[in-house]
Amino acid sequence: GENVEQHPSTLSVQEGDSAVIKCTYSDSASNYFPWYKQELGKGPQLIIDIRSNVGEKKDQRIAVTLNKTAKHFSLHITETQPEDSAVYFCAASSTSGGSYIPTFGRGTSLIVHP
């Protein structure tokens, strides 16, 4: 089955700095890579996703990159703000075959200091 590794487990940055969270996956059949943000007391919420036919995707201050050959994908947050503080989860899945079971990483606790 799929195995997703996520690093770092904790990331502390100053407001305005950039933050990068990295994930690797094992199953070459995986073709969909969502990122979820979990704020305190809430469930994870999808913030951005990328498919295997795309190398990079941006949405304002957030970007994701995917290297299919190396089986790496990363989340980049620029100009971080205190409200970006949360736990971020990467996930990988295959969307073929009718079954969709995302496999999640361990999570990264991002702390943005004002």
Add this chain to the structure above:
Amino acid sequence: EPEVTQTPSHQVTQMGQEVILRCVPISNHLYFYWYRQILGQKVEFLVSFYNNEISEKSEIFDDRFSVERPDGSNFTLKIRSTKLEDSAMYFCASRQGGGEKLFFGSGTQLSVL
């Protein structure tokens, strides 16, 4: 935006007891999931449910676990004969047919003493 609702937010039980974790998925969603996260570890898949039956389950989902959609709105996870190692945050999620976005509830923190 519609939300997935989970109750209770915290559940404390004695080892060996039965617990029922409740979820109300988003009303027009067709696929339902339970995941759990033991503190500091990965978010782990337990079970997926579609068309009133289990579509997939993981090794964690042994015969002590069961799911039910009793009335078309609630989606429950029952754990019988609870063990200390069942202590975790349990997340319910749902998604529409034809989409990949999972909508998660805020979780139930289960503590087995």
